Amino acid sequence: MPTEILMPALSPTMEEGTLAKWLVKEGDTVSSGDILAEIETDKATMEFEAVDEGVIGKIMVPAGSEGVKVNTPIAVLLDDGESADDIAAPSQAKAPEAAPAADAATKAAPEGSSAVAAPPSPVKDGGRVFASPLARRIAAEKGLDLAQIAGSGPHGRIVKADVVDAKPGAATAPQAAAAPDTKAAPAKAATAMPSGPSADMVARMYEGRDYDEVALDGMRKTVASRLTEAKQTIPHFYLRREVQLDALMKFRADLNKQLEPRGVKLSVNDFIIKASAMALQAVPDCNAVWAGDRILRLKPSDVAVAVAIEGGLFTPVLKDAHLKSLSALSAEMKDLATRARSKKLAPHEYVGGSMAISNLGMFGIENFDAVINPPHGSILAVGAGVKKPVVGADGELKVATVMSMTLSVDHRVIDGALGAEFLREVVAYLESPVTMLA
Template sequence: MAVEILMPALSPTMEEGTLAKWLVKEGDVVKSGQILAEIETDKATMEFEAVDEGTIGKILVAEGTSGVKVNTAIATLIEEGGSAEVAVKAAPVAAAPVAVVAAPVAAPKAPVAQGARVFASPLARRIAAEKGLDLTKVQGSGPHGRIVRSDVEGAKAAPAPVAIAAPAPAPVAAAPAKAAMPTGMAAETVMKMYADRAYTEVPLDGMRRTIAARLTEAKQTIPHFYLRREVRLDALMAFREQLNKGLEARGVKLSVNDFIIKACAAALQAVPNANAVWAGDRILKLKPSDVAVAVAIEGGLFTPVLKDADKKTLSTLSAEMKDLASRAKTKKLAPHEYQGGSFAISNLGMMGVENFDAVINPPHGAILAVGAGLKKPVVLKDGTLGVATVMSMTLSVDHRVIDGALGDELLKHIVELLENPMAMLA
């Protein structure tokens, strides 16, 4: 018997993807859990594993093909007793069960009957054993309710009420592709306006569509307000230089951004009511300081999340941030590495931008826009004029989550920590 292998939904926001690379060819015998292909989602390149065993019959979508819709047949699998001829004929037929695919996020999951045999891929069983998970309590999203890798990886999350804080925001996951036109003007209308002008049309890839949808949703639905402060960095710069001398032998070099991450994480602990996210009809106050940091990449940006950032040393945060940023630029981050968090940092100061207002990344309660540190004339403590390195910061706040006084308290703590950096080591 031949069945279809369908394009999986490998992230909550994925509606289509690019089949980047096939790791098998027609006629190859594959085992359950074997990696079949690399698929580019709107945010990352992810591996796609087999659920069932069999022989690859016909590859229907060539590698490098973009815009492949979720649930589109990309290949056929010949089960035991089948033939390649059957697979080719079966390709256009819509087979009810999916042979090899991590089912779409929205697909209903089949419950495991009490005392019934548990169907799970070998990889899923191995991960479950490592985590000590009871597979009879895990709902499978694969064909016939089979448990696959994504099911057991997600099973480590807390129960549903708490898990709202970790995944990508529901409104964005459900946003249709057409939301990528934030102005509401149809493409044909805009193109007619410029019909007599030379231009190059740049189609939107999955990442730009997602960014457009998220930013449109953020600006239309989140009541932003902005709080601004300046930070004197001279003490931090001197402290950083001293620390880097001691860390030089270990190959560690701290950046100003590492101190900003640590300061924000500590401030969220000092002002716990601001460590919160908007969950549609309620606010979730988080206990850990999970701080997202915007990383620019070609064609878009990622916001990898540094979890439990308040508990980590500056050198640990520095190493983790370098690793996340490096893998973000090659789209090698897993969804759990860039989803979640309650607070974000966008630092354009390193690019020379003096100040700006950042757009909140839902469901976060706030985002800190960091400008460049510039030499400026200042009034010193003794009342005389002097020169100091001053950095502008703007906190964009979701008024549904954080009120003005609370936002001011959070920003004040961030500033105090940056101007007294030794306090971050306490």
């Protein structure tokens, strides 16, 4: 039976994408792992691999098509002995039943979550179990009952990986059983959020005035959607502190002089990343994210850092930042930022983390409030270091380099006193930078 190849979700936040380029054509024979197409997600251009073997019978979505929804059929794969004449019937019979289930599974996962929904059990039509030819051959050789195996392919189709490790006589536990019981508590109708004036209404306001209309690309649509969600659903509150940087600037200059032969130059941002990572270890209850009906407290300090790119931003994640040296963090951050600006990051490099850092100090911004990137529990907004008069511990007036920091906090995850404790730890590390090396 012909198999529909569906538009994949290549990142956790992807709802639609652009089919940039087909790397196969109708009539080509493909195997599992072959690259079929290049797809532009909301964040990057990625390669899409085949999960089955067969012949490309029909390409349903041409190259260059924009706004292709996840789980939309984009091509049809033919098994041995099948032809293009067999395509129409299964496409019409199968899609209405399977596509809604796939869409529901996609929408059930919280946006931005790195968790992957469990695949459905094999789709059956009139008692038939859908499986690839290779999976059927392996099952026959091993004496497996396909009806007892849960498929991980599109619409629950059984593929090679599902049968390779299966043993005769042992039924694979239905993976769908691991999913939450959605029937137990009927979902309440969501209250519609105000969306503001429509595009036509706004256009009428500026009728007769010259303007350029800029179409939204996938990244800008995602940024708009996620930030709207964040401000509408996350109860933000803000904690502000100032930190004196003079000791850090002197320490940084000394370190950079010693690291110069190795070609290493540490930035103030590298110290902020390290201080934040260590503060998460000192105040572990702040190393947490919101997960809908629960809080997840992370053990490692995975710190995301906002990187501005043309048309949007990335938040690459420095994993285990508390365990890495300043020079290692600096090198990793430079690499991630460079690849972010060319949109070459893989999803696992910008998904996760419990908090983010947004630094606008290099643009001369002294202080600002950042919007939390869900599901993070907080985001630290960092301003520029400015020389100011301050009163020293001995009561004397002196000039110091002072930097403003604002911690935006999700009150569902972190309470005020806890957030204040975390920010106090960050300031302590930055004002005594040598302690970050202990």
